[in-house]
Amino acid sequence: MNNRDIHAAWKYHDGTKHSYWSIRNNPHFLDWANRPLPFKIYPQIESVPLPRDVSQTGVAALSAISEPAPTPRADSLPDLQDLARILYFSAGVTRQRTYPGGEIYFRAAACTGALYEIELYVVTGDLPGLDAGVYHFNPADVSLGLLRKGDFRNNLAQAAAMEPAVAHASATIICTGTYWRNAWKYQARTYRHFGWDSGTLLANMLAVSAASGLRAEIVLGFVDAQVNRLLDLNTRREVSLCLVPIGHTSESSPEPKEIPALGLETIPLSQHEVEYPAMLEMHDASSLESEEEVAQWREKNRILPSSASAGELLPLQPLPEEEQPTDTIEQVILRRGSTRTFDRTASITLAQLSTIFDRATRGLAADFLRPPGTQLNDLYLIVHSVQGLKPGAYFFRREGNTLELLKEGKFRSEAYHLGLEQELPADACVAIFFLADLNRILELHGNRGYRALQLEAGAIGGRMYLAAYAQHLGATGLTFFDDDVTDFFSPHAKGKNAIFLLAIGKPLKRKPQ
Numbered sequence: 348m349n350n351r352d353i354h355a356a357w358k359y360h361d362g363t364k365h366s367y368w369s370i371r372n373n374p375h376f377l378d379w380a381n382r383p384l385p386f387k388i389y390p391q392i393e394s395v396p397l398p399r400d401v402s403q404t405g406v407a408a409l410s411a412i413s414e415p416a417p418t419p420r421a422d423s424l425p426d427l428q429d430l431a432r433i434l435y436f437s438a439g440v441t442r443q444r445t446y447p448g449g450e451i452y453f454r455a456a457a458c459t460g461a462l463y464e465i466e467l468y469v470v471t472g473d474l475p476g477l478d479a480g481v482y483h484f485n486p487a488d489v490s491l492g493l494l495r496k497g498d499f500r501n502n503l504a505q506a507a508a509m510e511p512a513v514a515h516a517s518a519t520i521i522c523t524g525t526y527w528r529n530a531w532k533y534q535a536r537t538y539r540h541f542g543w544d545s546g547t548l549l550a551n552m553l554a555v556s557a558a559s560g561l562r563a564e565i566v567l568g569f570v571d572a573q574v575n576r577l578l579d580l581n582t583r584r585e586v587s588l589c590l591v592p593i594g595h596t597s598e599s600s601p602e603p604k605e606i607p608a609l610g611l612e613t614i615p616l617s618q619h620e621v622e623y624p625a626m627l628e629m630h631d632a633s634s635l636e637s638e639e640e641v642a643q644w645r646e647k648n649r650i651l652p653s654s655a656s657a658g659e660l661l662p663l664q665p666l667p668e669e670e671q672p673t674d675t676i677e678q679v680i681l682r683r684g685s686t687r688t689f690d691r692t693a694s695i696t697l698a699q700l701s702t703i704f705d706r707a708t709r710g711l712a713a714d715f716l717r718p719p720g721t722q723l724n725d726l727y728l729i730v731h732s733v734q735g736l737k738p739g740a741y742f743f744r745r746e747g748n749t750l751e752l753l754k755e756g757k758f759r760s761e762a763y764h765l766g767l768e769q770e771l772p773a774d775a776c777v778a779i780f781f782l783a784d785l786n787r788i789l790e791l792h793g794n795r796g797y798r799a800l801q802l803e804a805g806a807i808g809g810r811m812y813l814a815a816y817a818q819h820l821g822a823t824g825l826t827f828f829d830d831d832v833t834d835f836f837s838p839h840a841k842g843k844n845a846i847f848l849l850a851i852g853k854p855l856k857r858k859p860q
């Protein structure tokens with residue numbers, strides 16, 4: 348079994364680290380004439396338009412992002428409005444801007460380079476307003492393209508080794524990653540971005556599903572080849588990353604069906620594509636090959652407690668429930684957009700920071716995080732200007748919702764360096780670094796643990812984005828010099844690896860021209 352040979356994940360991770368020298372010596376340049384299309388277009392399939400005027404849920408964003416998955420009810424069946432809401436607020440086009448390189452269609456969730464390499468598909472039984480089928484979501488015209496007619500939910504349930512959430516779902520959304528669309532800019536590092544960018548999108552998807560009263564969770568245990576075949580993917584270009592079962596039905600779906608190859612035409616993304624073998628190898632090595640392997644993999648879940656504390660502990664103090672902003676999840680998603688310049692003179696309050704941590708880290712509903720509440724990533728902070736906190740480096744202890752002071756000091760220039768010499772993490776009020784004990788995670792979950800770790804980081808990061816914007820703050824994801832991050836937080840972080848970075852602060856208000 349490939350998944351247990353964890354040299355593969357180490358090879359990929361070490362081989363795609365950024366360092367001061369790797370960035371300067373990389374001759375890669377952006378070939379604008381060969382820029383990939385931002386959408387997957389099937390020119391010859393039947394498509395079902397989705398309603399654009401869907402009713403809003405009215406649920407406060409801060410509640411929606413921290414809602415545990417509702418317990419299954421026999422009647423939690425999404426209708427076409429629910430499905431349209433969930434798809435649009437996860438991956439729909441929310442803004443459009445013209446740049447010298449062309450038009451950019453910004454989407455509901457943050458994505459590295461605005462390249463939007465994550466596609467969504469839906470495998471559904473009959474729903475009010477939609478016939479059973481396998482569909483592709485096209486955000487360009489807000490429609491579902493029909494790939495296969497009929498109920499294929501049991502094919503998916505089998506691929507997921509009869510995972511109950513998938514076996515009883517009314518519909519399951521599948522996230523895939525398209526290598527070239529992101530690798531055009533980021534080369535082999537794109538495989539990390541698959542996790543980050545599907546994660547931010549999943550934060551929205553879980554929140555909007557919860558706000559719609561529908562059960563949803565992330566399922567990473569499935570036989571890759573079976574799901575890829577169901578979607579008829581060319582796996583050198585695009586691969587399935589995770590399943591999100593939505594709703595619950597006690598009725599059993601029909602027996603699995605034959606799934607012949609479809610060979611559907613799609614519009615080429617670019618004149619020519621470059622393949623990065625390191626990513627294909629990483630994906631192969633983290634693939635699960637049989638239902639038995641999926642079932643065994645799922646049983647491996649266990650708690651990973653964080654290390655004992657040594658420093659001063661400061662309790663987080665979230666805003667009391669009645670004082671929390673009540674802007675709805677839809678308003679906040681539409682308002683969100685990564686901050687391009689932070690106001691270096693601004694500060695946020697400890698209550699605002701605490702609310703972000705409290706809401707974003709209550710635990711994701713995911714098959715790789717059991718018992719519920721388990722978390723793979725550890726969170727470290729560089730605090731520049733948070734009222735009530737000394738500037739310095741901190742470690743977040745989830746168990747007691749406290750911050751442990753690691754070292755006091757003003758670290759704006761260090762944050763500038765760690766965040767790939769960008770002003771954003773230096774000018775923000777706080778930079779949050781995600782690190783993980785990669786060895787332990789790989790030993791537990793095999794190479795699949797690498798996918799889980801990156802995706803979890805993206806999903807927590809996505810929740811932090813939403814929690815910041817719900818409080819009218821700004822945020823941006825960032826990339827980083829891997830080993831320098833570990834060195835900065837050591838000795839506490841010794842042996843851990845840097846996974847993700849997010850900066851939070853107040854956007855600089857531009858003076859009117």
Ligand SMILES: Cc1cc2nc3c(=O)[nH]c(=O)nc-3n(C[C@H](O)[C@H](O)[C@H](O)COP(=O)(O)O)c2cc1C
Nearest residue numbers: 453454456457458459460461543684685824825826
């Ligand atoms: C994981 C992640 C890493 C990112 N890294 C950077 C970065 O290093 N520098 C930067 O300026 N923006 C970065 N961004 C912001 C993206 O460029 C931004 O999300 C994208 O352009 C889409 O715009 P929007 O977030 O405003 O919708 C990152 C975003 C994510 C999700």
